[in-house]
Amino acid sequence: MQWLLDPFRAEFMQRAFIAAIIIGVVAPVVGTWVVLRRMANLGDAMSHGTLAGVGLAYAAGVNVLFGAMGAGLLIAALLLVFSSNRRLGQETVITVLGTAFFALGVVVISRLDTGVELTHFLFGRVLTVQWSDIWLNLALGGVAVLVVLLLFGELRLATFDHVQAEQVGVRVELVQAVLVLLLAVVVVISLRAVGTIMAVTMLVTPAATARLLAHNLRQMTVLGVVFGVSEGVVGLILAYHLSSAPGATIGLVAAGVFAVVFALTLPRRMPHHHRPLD
Amino acid sequence: MSHSRTARRALAISLAALFTASLAACSSVDDTSSDGRLEVAAAFYPIDEIAQRVGGALVDVVSLVPPGSEAHEFEPTPQQLADLENADVVFYLADFQPNLEKVIESLPASVQKVNLLDGITMRQIGSNLPGTDDGDHEEEGDHEEAAAGSDDPHVWLDPANMRTMTATVARVLGAASASDAAAFEANAATYTAELDTLDDTFAAGLAQCDSDVLVTGHQAFGYLADAYGLTQVAIAGISPGEEPSAQTLEAIAEFASANDVTTIFFEENLPDDLARTLADEIGASTAVLSTLESLSSDQLDDGATYISVMEENLATLCASLGCR
Known part of the structure; x- marks a missing residue:
């Protein structure tokens, strides 16, 4: 019992847990749609690309979270522009944009004459989360969850039934653009605590685990949040006792849960019938 | 081209x-x-x-x-x-x-x-925190294990x-x-x-202080601490790139609270976020000490020297440690 409570003693660890819980809620809510719409590679590109904004914000002395948000918005806008080119596949454009912004971020950070290192942003520094970061993450995360709940019907139509979506006037590309923005929000709120790389893990892995068990969209979302929050908390407790990198420990716990659920649900999926949601 | x-x-x-x-x-x-x-x-x-x-x-x-x-x-x-x-x-x-x-x-x-x-x-690089090298130390990661016992370059x-x-x-x-x-x-x-004059000024300035504990960002001030009877406790190890574990940070916070530390020092040219985390934790303030590893262009333009920057360090130390 003491082993479980020890990590919560210091206030900076309490902040770390709050940050992990916020990510554990928001990432799977958005991640459900990322998994269902097969946009995981976009999450990856977004997580790397925001580094450009982080580097520039650091150079300008602005809160890096604002820089990351700015880069996320720009990537989302550019994606919309480049996606109109039918000759190039969406995944190609995504990769070109993501790696270009990542490269810009690396160049800017390597030019900074301070002790700032790339790894701080890639893997996060959970001990340095401030209360101001928590408030900003709560606000951004709250808006993201609200947007998903309000657009639940539109998201469902745009994802599963293009034809009906167009009939009832749901603009699929607009829904896609909103999701890209939500992706940026998830990366931003994960930045300080678990870093940009683990943001993708939290976005995809809990939602993917939930997809293996859920019978409908609501179940998948709720299960994803349950996995996300518990993996975040358990990962942090383990990282505290093992003195291991917190972001990566959370990522490993999430991957472990996925593996176990995958193995347990294997027999059910064996007779090759695909279970659609809803 | x-x-x-x-x-x-x-x-x-x-x-x-x-x-x-x-x-x-x-x-x-x-x-x-x-x-x-x-x-x-x-x-x-x-x-x-x-x-x-x-x-x-x-x-x-x-x-x-x-x-x-x-x-x-x-x-x-x-x-x-x-x-x-x-x-x-x-x-x-x-x-x-x-x-x-x-x-x-x-x-x-x-x-x-x-x-x-x-x-x-x-001087040898000691364990980071006085008195804790037996119990907690084995969990503090390879860097500190390797660093403890080798020579301090500062x-x-x-x-x-x-x-x-x-x-x-x-x-x-x-x-x-x-x-x-x-x-x-x-x-x-x-x-x-x-x-010599600088040495005398330091010795006199730090002779009578409320606190003799120097909590710093990384272990750069060991020689200074040894020379003038201070105890250095560093958040990170000997090299600024190292990260402390949550437990190390917690132990430093407890040590600093127990010793009535009112100021956490961080170095110029390095991020101050860990020092701020620690300062928040124990209700202390933060102050900048220069390691003198390099002077900024502004400092050089203002004619700063080793001696003038060390004097600034002394003023910061006196104010923060409550020296008379």
Whole structure:
């Protein structure tokens, strides 16, 4: 019992847990749609690309979270522009944009004459989360969850039934653009605590685990949040006792849960019938 | 365009190498450069200042670490590599700047390589937190395990060591240019007197303080702490790149609370976020101490020196530790 409570003693660890819980809620809510719409590679590109904004914000002395948000918005806008080119596949454009912004971020950070290192942003520094970061993450995360709940019907139509979506006037590309923005929000709120790389893990892995068990969209979302929050908390407790990198420990716990659920649900999926949601 | 630049750079480097080789081949006696002055390279700021003060106008000092940059991780540019190969003497501290030391090792025999640690008593890097090395230590990660027990390179933060290095520089320069030896000795004596005054000011300033615990960002101030009876506790290890674990940070917070620490110090040129986390945790404030590994361009423009920046450090320490 003491082993479980020890990590919560210091206030900076309490902040770390709050940050992990916020990510554990928001990432799977958005991640459900990322998994269902097969946009995981976009999450990856977004997580790397925001580094450009982080580097520039650091150079300008602005809160890096604002820089990351700015880069996320720009990537989302550019994606919309480049996606109109039918000759190039969406995944190609995504990769070109993501790696270009990542490269810009690396160049800017390597030019900074301070002790700032790339790894701080890639893997996060959970001990340095401030209360101001928590408030900003709560606000951004709250808006993201609200947007998903309000657009639940539109998201469902745009994802599963293009034809009906167009009939009832749901603009699929607009829904896609909103999701890209939500992706940026998830990366931003994960930045300080678990870093940009683990943001993708939290976005995809809990939602993917939930997809293996859920019978409908609501179940998948709720299960994803349950996995996300518990993996975040358990990962942090383990990282505290093992003195291991917190972001990566959370990522490993999430991957472990996925593996176990995958193995347990294997027999059910064996007779090759695909279970659609809803 | 970049192609022609690469070609020009390659040409410049080969010419420099050719020049050095011919110099080494035909002039083994006269090892001064074309304008007759000794070419002296200094590994980073405090050594730079010693070389400038001792050499005066009689030598040409090449600074390597650019203003405001971090000295540990410094890597010389190709231009500096050429300068180093042309230098008569290189002054450095062993085991402090690994990238630069690799380059220094590979320099031709015409360059005299002087490790200024000779004659200095090295302090060992202790466990980070006094009294906790038995229990918690094994969980603190490989870096600290490796660091504890090895030599602490931050010798220049004790003025007494600056005196020793100044004497070495005067001796080496005097041997390299015998006609100027008396001038070098005189310059060294002037600078040593200033260092003596600084030493006395520190000893007097820190004699009576409310607290003798110095909580710093990384373990840079061990010599300073030892010289003036302070206890250093560092958030990160000996190198600024290291990250503390949550448990280490917690233990430091408890130690600092128990010792009524009111200020957490962090270093210029390094992120202050961990110091702020710790300060928030125990309700302390933060203040900046300079490690003097490099001075910023602004500081240099304002005429700052080792002595003036150390005096600023003393003022910060006195205010934060409650010295009378």
